[in-house]
Amino acid sequence: MITTVYRVEGMTCGHCVSAVTAEVSKVASVTGVQVDLESKAVTVTSDRPVDEAVIGAAVDEAGYELVGR
Template sequence: MTTTQYKVKGMTCGHCVSAVTAEVGAIDGVTDVDVDLASGTVTVASTAPLDEQAVRDAVDEAGYEVTGS
């Protein structure tokens, strides 16, 4: 089990949380996604280390931007 945190810019509401959770949760191997709206932190649990570009692409697809990990 691997857990990684990402800083995401632009999330402001519950819809943002749902969109990011759905897109990142669809990545192969992801077992859990926890979004902390107040801090802009997305914590991703997965069965193995994830390709960071895949996470960035998923967050971008949801309409937001990863600013760090």
């Protein structure tokens, strides 16, 4: 298992958490997503490495911005 933590800007409420969780969960190989609204951290667990650009695209699809790890 690989765990990577990303920072996401723009999240302000529970709906934001749900939207990001739903979109990132659709990414191939992702086995778990934990979103911490307070720290703006998204912890992604996967069974193999996932390109940061793919996670960024999923976060973008949810309406938010991936700003790095």
